[in-house]
Amino acid sequence: xENKGLLQTDELYxxxxxxxxxxxxxxxxxxxxxLTASHRLFFMGTSPDAGQMLEMLLKLTGAKKTLELxxxxxxxxxxxxxxxxxxxxxxxxxxxxxxxxxxxxVIENAGVEHKINFIESExxxxxxxxxxxxxxxxxxDFVFVDADKINYLNYHEKVMKLVKVxxxxxxxxxxxxxxxxxxxxxxxxxxxxxRNFLLKFNKAVATDRRVKISTVPLxxxxxxxxxxx
Numbered sequence: 001x002e003n004k005g006l007l008q009t010d011e012l013y014x015x016x017x018x019x020x021x022x023x024x025x026x027x028x029x030x031x032x033x034x035l036t037a038s039h040r041l042f043f044m045g046t047s048p049d050a051g052q053m054l055e056m057l058l059k060l061t062g063a064k065k066t067l068e069l070x071x072x073x074x075x076x077x078x079x080x081x082x083x084x085x086x087x088x089x090x091x092x093x094x095x096x097x098x099x100x101x102x103x104x105x106v107i108e109n110a111g112v113e114h115k116i117n118f119i120e121s122e123x124x125x126x127x128x129x130x131x132x133x134x135x136x137x138x139x140x141d142f143v144f145v146d147a148d149k150i151n152y153l154n155y156h157e158k159v160m161k162l163v164k165v166x167x168x169x170x171x172x173x174x175x176x177x178x179x180x181x182x183x184x185x186x187x188x189x190x191x192x193x194x195r196n197f198l199l200k201f202n203k204a205v206a207t208d209r210r211v212k213i214s215t216v217p218l219x220x221x222x223x224x225x226x227x228x229x
Contacts, residue, residue, distance in 0.1 A: 007217075021048050026082055028110040029075065032103045036073045039102060046076040046146065046172065047219030054144065054170060057224065058083045061168055063142035067130075068092045069123045069155060070147035070172075074103035080144070081112035091140075093119045093126045094147075123147050127158040138164045146172035149194040152201040160210060163227050169211070174198055175221025 007013045022030075025048060036045040046054075054076060058066075064085055071077050071094035080090055094100055097120045107113050119126050130136045140163045145155055152171060163169055174180075179187045179195040180202060187195055202223070205213060211225040 021052050028106050032075050032078055032106045035102055044072045050219035050222050051079050053218055055083050057168055064088045065140050066090045066142040067140045069145045072099050076144055078107050081115045088115055090116050092116055093123050095122050137161055141167050143169040149197050165227055167227050169225040171223045173220040174223040
């Protein structure tokens, strides 16, 4: 397991995973994590420690209708499907069905595929389509965003119209390998574009009076927003 988190040592991260995370991770999630580890874009997978937090939030809020932007091989999607009630529903949006198909057999074998409406599309047109239906506005209990960082601010404006008051929106990768706290000169070129967009996003969401937020240093950083009005 690559340490994509912000902890100072690999040993400490391993300790947390082996002590608190892996013993409670359902077998289907272990299976999909193993499949993802051998994929060429394995680093895009949701960190299991961040996933543990997502599960807790889903349970605490009693989420039943959820939205996910960015599916990849489906670790967070499967986690959500396993956590929400039997009659719960997930709208899952990703522009690449090929990656979703890597994990889909695990999702199917876990008996939760019926909860998922997978939409193969870029996120913005799919969100606009959802917003065309008045019944969708203010109806989602929980939203998880782990798509392209360039559009995080655009996604925020749209999902704020879809999530209910007191609903939760979680954004992944908001600390971007710790680069948001570094000078631009010291940041590797491959991280600079994402860093610049995330700096703008983090500043905007921190001053957005419509939400209360908490940024948690799990995985690559997750920002939890609760819509207050």
